[in-house]
Amino acid sequence: xxxxxxxxxxxxxxxxxxxxxxxxxxxxxxxxxxxxxxxxxxxxxxxxxxxxxxxxxxxxxxxxxxxxxxxxxxxxxxxxxxxxxxxxxxxxxxxxxxxxxxxxxxxxxxxxxxxxxxxxxxxxxxxxxxxxxxxxxxxxxxxxxxxxxxxxxxxxxxxxxxxxxxxxxxxxxxxxxxxxxxxxxxxxxxxxxxxxxxxxxxxxxxxxxxxxxxxxxxxxxxxxxxxxxxxxxxxxxxxxxxxxxxxxxxxxxxxxxxxxxxxxxxxxxxxxxxxxxxxxxxxxxxxxxxxxxxx
Amino acid sequence: xxxxxxxxxxxxxxxxxxxxxxxxxxxxxxxxxxxxxxxxxxxxxxxxxxxxxxxxxxxxxxxxxxxxxxxxxxxxxxxxxxxxxxxxxxxxxxxxxxxxxxxxxxxxxxxxxxxxxxxxxxxxxxxxxxxxxxxxxxxxxxxxxxxxxxxxxxxxxxxxxxxxxxxxxxxxxxxxxxxxxxxxxxxxxxxxxxxxxxxxxxxxxxxxxxxxxxxxxxxxxxxxxxxxxxxxxxxxxxxxxxxxxxxxxxxxxxxxxxxxxxxxxxxxxxxxxxxxxxxxxxxxxxxxxxxxxxx
DNA sequence: TCCATTCTCTGACTTTAGTCAGAGACTTCT
DNA sequence: AGAAGTCTCTGACTAAAGTCAGAGAATGGA
Numbered sequence: 001x002x003x004x005x006x007x008x009x010x011x012x013x014x015x016x017x018x019x020x021x022x023x024x025x026x027x028x029x030x031x032x033x034x035x036x037x038x039x040x041x042x043x044x045x046x047x048x049x050x051x052x053x054x055x056x057x058x059x060x061x062x063x064x065x066x067x068x069x070x071x072x073x074x075x076x077x078x079x080x081x082x083x084x085x086x087x088x089x090x091x092x093x094x095x096x097x098x099x100x101x102x103x104x105x106x107x108x109x110x111x112x113x114x115x116x117x118x119x120x121x122x123x124x125x126x127x128x129x130x131x132x133x134x135x136x137x138x139x140x141x142x143x144x145x146x147x148x149x150x151x152x153x154x155x156x157x158x159x160x161x162x163x164x165x166x167x168x169x170x171x172x173x174x175x176x177x178x179x180x181x182x183x184x185x186x187x188x189x190x191x192x193x194x195x196x197x198x199x200x201x202x203x204x205x206x207x208x209x210x211x212x213x214x215x216x217x218x219x220x221x222x223x224x225x226x227x228x229x230x231x232x233x234x235x236x237x238x239x240x241x242x243x244x245x246x247x248x249x250x251x252x253x254x255x256x257x258x259x260x261x262x263x264x265x266x267x268x269x270x271x272x273x274x275x276x277x278x279x280x281x282x283x284x285x286x287x288x289x290x291x292x293x294x295x
Numbered sequence: 296x297x298x299x300x301x302x303x304x305x306x307x308x309x310x311x312x313x314x315x316x317x318x319x320x321x322x323x324x325x326x327x328x329x330x331x332x333x334x335x336x337x338x339x340x341x342x343x344x345x346x347x348x349x350x351x352x353x354x355x356x357x358x359x360x361x362x363x364x365x366x367x368x369x370x371x372x373x374x375x376x377x378x379x380x381x382x383x384x385x386x387x388x389x390x391x392x393x394x395x396x397x398x399x400x401x402x403x404x405x406x407x408x409x410x411x412x413x414x415x416x417x418x419x420x421x422x423x424x425x426x427x428x429x430x431x432x433x434x435x436x437x438x439x440x441x442x443x444x445x446x447x448x449x450x451x452x453x454x455x456x457x458x459x460x461x462x463x464x465x466x467x468x469x470x471x472x473x474x475x476x477x478x479x480x481x482x483x484x485x486x487x488x489x490x491x492x493x494x495x496x497x498x499x500x501x502x503x504x505x506x507x508x509x510x511x512x513x514x515x516x517x518x519x520x521x522x523x524x525x526x527x528x529x530x531x532x533x534x535x536x537x538x539x540x541x542x543x544x545x546x547x548x549x550x551x552x553x554x555x556x557x558x559x560x561x562x563x564x565x566x567x568x569x570x571x572x573x574x575x576x577x578x579x580x581x582x583x584x585x586x587x588x589x590x
Numbered sequence: 591t592c593c594a595t596t597c598t599c600t601g602a603c604t605t606t607a608g609t610c611a612g613a614g615a616c617t618t619c620t
Numbered sequence: 621a622g623a624a625g626t627c628t629c630t631g632a633c634t635a636a637a638g639t640c641a642g643a644g645a646a647t648g649g650a
Contacts, residue, residue: 001408005423009407012426013315019433020308033606050628063608065629079628087616087627112304113296118436123527128300130428131307137422138314141413232418328636346597358638360599374598382597382646 012134024111032100035059039067040076040093040101047092049082055201076100139199140231145240148196150188150208155196158206162223169260170284180282186210187220193244197224197233204228207237209244209253215279216290217245219255222264234267245293252292256285307429318409322402327395330354334362335388335396338372342387345374351495371395434494435526440535443491445483445503450491453501457518464555465579475577481505482515488539492519492528499523502532504539504548510574511585512540514550517559529562540588547587551580 032040042048042056054064068091071077076097082088093101116124148155166174187194187208197205207222219241224233245253255273257264265287273289280288327335337343337351349359363386366372371392377383388396411419443450461469482489482503492500502517514536519528540548550568552559560582568584575583 001411005411005419006404006407008423008427008430009410010403012430013319013403013407015430015433016311017316017319019437020311024308024312035607051626059607060609061628062610062630066608069629081616085617085627089628108305108308109301112301112308115304115433115436116296116300119432120527123432123435124300126428127432128303130425130432132303133421133425134429135303135307135310137414137418137425138310138410140418141410142314232415330637355638355640356598357600357640361638364599376646380597380647384598 019115020111031103035063036067036071037104039064040071040097041104043077043091043093043097043101045093045098045101047090050079050089050091052201053091071097136230139228140233143197143199143204143228143231143233143236145195145197145205145236147193150194152196154198154203155194155206158196158203158223159221161225162206162221165223166258166284170258171260174284178283180280180285192217193241194221195237195240197228197237199228205233205237207241209241211245211248211250216252216254217248217250219253222255229263234264235271238267238271242291242293250293252290254279254288254290256280256282256288258284259286314410315406318406322406326398330358331362331366332399334359335366335371335392336399338386338388338392338396340388340393340396342385344377345384345386348386366392431525434523435528438492438494438499438523438526438528438531440490440492440531442488445489447491449493449498450489450501453491453498453518454516456520457501457516460518461553461579465553466555469579473578475575475580487512488536489516490532490535492523492532494523500528500532502536504536506540506543506545511547511549512543512545514548517550524558529559530566533562533566537586537588545588547585549574549583549585551575551577551583553579554581 038057039053042053050064050068053059054061057064059067068077068079072079074096075094077091077093079089079091082090116127119127150156150159163174163176186192187210191212192208192210194208195206196203203225205224205228208220210218210220212218219238222234222237224237242253254276255268256278257268259265268289268291271291273291276288276290278285278288279290333352334348337348345359345363348354349356352359363372363374367374369391370389372386372388374384374386377385411422414422445451445454458469458471481487482505486507487503487505489503490501491498498520500519500523503515505513505515507513514533517529517532519532537548549571550563551573552563554560563584563586566586568586571583571585573580573583574585
């Protein structure tokens with residue numbers, strides 16, 4: 001790693017820590033300890049399971065419990081057992097809690113404004129653009145990719161979201177039953193692998209590969225959630241699947257795609273895929289690609 | 296302020312807070328409470344007065360005192376009365392203290408590396424570029440500009456640094472005695488104003504304007520420290536001085552500059568200054584400018 | 591010289607933030 | 621049905637972080 005990059009990151013950490021970190025805690029924590037405020041914020045408008053809260057904030061279970069008790073005493077939240085599993089408890093904001101949360105929300109806005117007001121129009125535009133870039137790239141660094149059973153709830157959630165998106169984007173809609181690999185099962189072990197990307201624990205992308213005897217392996221169901229686009233995640237999932245193919249001794253990989261999916265096509269081309277004649281009769285495919293693997 | 300900018304700043308605050316803030320404290324605070332570590336860091340290689348430390352970190356005097364006592368017990372710092380004012384005490388790092396500080400330094404590097412390693416080469420370049428931009432603009436937002444007596448030590452420091460820089464940049468050197476406004480005093484009240492820019496309390500830029508009877512006011516001694524360039528500070532100082540001219544009822548302002556000072560010339564042109572025939576006999580001037588003020 | 595002010599320190603506190611070891615209610619697996 | 625495991629909670633702690641009211645030394649100005 002070159003020293004100049006490291007020095008730049010350090011300068012950034014310092015400036016941002018001073019300018020935002022400090023202000024942030026001061027702003028949020030005026031009426032209420034920071035711990036409680038963070039918790040209140042993290043509960044969200046919909047309510048959340050206690051264990052999720054703990055995970056998200058990385059706190060001890062006893063500690064969270066105590067914080068919740070304190071918020072409950074102040075009438076800001078209610079804690080009730082979940083319908084289906086009465087061990088798990090769900091926290092929900094009361095009307096007062098929502099109000100308090102709205103105050104935090106406002107404070108966040110004020111802080112943001114405070115940062116922007118000292119700049120002129122042009123600087124402001126540049127700052128927000130640069131912040132968006134930093135935000136995107138830092139977020140990209142926290143996405144994890146793991147192999148998962150295609151039947152795992154998170155895999156199923158990804159595939160569902162993918163199919164929904166296809167229905168929306170294809171003029172004729174999308175029916176999984178017409179698609180050549182109707183059962184996602186073949187994408188999992190033993191003849192393949194299915195990977196899921198997570199951001200803060202939430203599944204935000206997936207992809208699978210199937211090893212088919214003498215034929216080159218076949219990549220399918222590549223998807224990235226709208227909220228996680230622009231992070232280079234598609235490329236990363238693709239690389240993961242190709243690496244698996246290489247480990248399995250494959251000399252090339254194949255995939256096909258629909259003409260509507262322009263970003264995907266661009267990704268495949270830029271990742272070294274070449275268009276080839278149709279190698280299957282996938283109903284929704286317009287383009288067939290193959291990439292040689294020299295690993 | 297538009298909502299989208301605010302939303303972007305908030306997203307940024309959140310991501311950065313999670314990714315850097317949290318890691319930062321964890322990294323620094325492994326052997327030593329965060330408070331002590333921050334203090335140790337802030338003392339710096341040269342030593343620092345206790346009250347400056349307090350100011351910089353925004354802490355209670357009793358608290359700082361206690362932290363220092365703890366660091367002293369561990370043999371990391373020495374605290375001694377200042378030469379000239381024995382009420383003020385100066386903290387200095389011992390050899391052991393410098394060693395401990397070097398460890399913190401290394402941790403900072405490691406944290407920076409950690410952030411970069413999860414990215415590929417291209418993303419890394421983009422990230423550091425964007426960070427530099429954010430850093431610059433956030434810093435720009437904390438620079439304050441105030442009117443100051445030209446004889447104030449900070450004004451004198453700026454002018455000294457300015458003259459040193461001119462000596463370096465002009466092939467023939469620079470001698471203030473040959474310059475048309477030899478006494479900076481005329482730039483202060485009652486016939487003018489002298490402004491100094493500060494970043495974290497340190498003077499980093501200056502400029503003065505002199506109202507000369509029937510002639511248009513005359514801007515002189517505009518300077519920005521190397522460490523503070525790229526923040527749009529020159530433009531800001533200029534605007535400040537022009538605003539003063541407007542308040543004084545002037546219809547235009549004038550200035551002259553040396554051909555070596557290319558950034559300055561570019562700034563003047565882009566700020567609306569037009570080159571005019573020489574209106575004085577400043578020894579070091581090559582270009583004379585005037586800008587109409589319609590305020 | 592005296593008085594107001596500045597600066598740092600000490601003692602006596604409080605509040606936050608967090609850890610750890612169970613206990614008890616509930617689910618899931620066999 | 622019984623055992624093993626999950627999830628949340630309580631009690632009993634500790635360490636860190638910070639506040640507040642003086643006390644005491646030193647300084648600057650009238």
